[in-house]
Amino acid sequence: xxHMTQSPSSxxxxxxxxxxxxxxxxxxxxxxxxxxxxxxxxxxNLLIFDASTLETGxxxxxxxxxxxxxxxxxxxxxxxxxxxxxxxxQYDRVPFTFGPGTKVEI
Amino acid sequence: xxxLVESGGGLLQPGTSxxxxxxxxxxxxxxxxxxxxxxxxxxxxxWVAGISWNSLSTxxxxxxxxxxxxxxxxAKTSVFLQLNSLRTEDTAFYYCVKDNNDxxxxxxxxxGQGTLVTVSS
Numbered sequence: 001x002x003h004m005t006q007s008p009s010s011x012x013x014x015x016x017x018x019x020x021x022x023x024x025x026x027x028x029x030x031x032x033x034x035x036x037x038x039x040x041x042x043x044x045n046l047l048i049f050d051a052s053t054l055e056t057g058x059x060x061x062x063x064x065x066x067x068x069x070x071x072x073x074x075x076x077x078x079x080x081x082x083x084x085x086x087x088x089x090q091y092d093r094v095p096f097t098f099g100p101g102t103k104v105e106i
Numbered sequence: 107x108x109x110l111v112e113s114g115g116g117l118l119q120p121g122t123s124x125x126x127x128x129x130x131x132x133x134x135x136x137x138x139x140x141x142x143x144x145x146x147x148x149x150x151x152x153w154v155a156g157i158s159w160n161s162l163s164t165x166x167x168x169x170x171x172x173x174x175x176x177x178x179x180x181a182k183t184s185v186f187l188q189l190n191s192l193r194t195e196d197t198a199f200y201y202c203v204k205d206n207n208d209x210x211x212x213x214x215x216x217x218g219q220g221t222l223v224t225v226s227s
Contacts, residue, residue, distance in 0.1 A: 032212070034212075036214070038145075043217035043218060043220060044214075046216075087151055089153075091211060091213060094156075094165040094212075095153055096212045097153065099150070
C-alpha cells in the first residue's frame, strides 16, 4: 500500500497569512493526488485533483503543486472560513490512501 | 444538485452485521463509480470500498477485506455496504462518496453527510 504523510499536523496562522502544507507519498504516484478540506461537523470537500487542478467553484486562493512523491498545498491568503482539517489522498492505485491530515486554525 | 443520503448506521455489538445504504440523486448515477470512506473519532479518513459503474470492478481496504461487501442498484440509484463481523475499530462515520469517473479512479468529488456506526459491547 502507498503510505501518505503530511506536515505539519496542525498550524495556527493569522487572517491574510500564506499557509503551506506538504504531503509525501511512499512511492511515485505521478500527479495522482487530491486535496480535501473538512470543516468541523461537515463532510469533506474536494479542492484539488491531479495535484494542481482546482475543482470547479473552489476559490483561487487555494493551489497545489508537485509530482512523483512530494506535493504542496497553499492557501495564499488565509480566511476565517478556511478553518478545518486538510487531507491529501493518492489515487495512483488501490487501496486509495489519505494523509493523516493538517488541522488549520486562526 | 447532487445529493447523497446515507442511512443504516447505529449501535452494534462486536461480531454482528449491518447494512448501510446510500440514496443518490442529482446526477446520472449509472455513469459513475461509488465509494465508501470512513472517519473514526479523532482519526483521519480511510477509504473502505469502491464499486465501478457496472459493478464489475470492486475494491476494498485491507482492514475490511473479507468482512465488508459493496454493491449497487443502478435502477434504484443506490449503493450499499454490507458490514459483517464488526469490530470495535470499525466505529466511524461512514461517508457515501461519488467518483468523478466510471471506474475506480479515486477522485471523490461529492460526499454525503455520513452515518455513524458505533461498535461496542
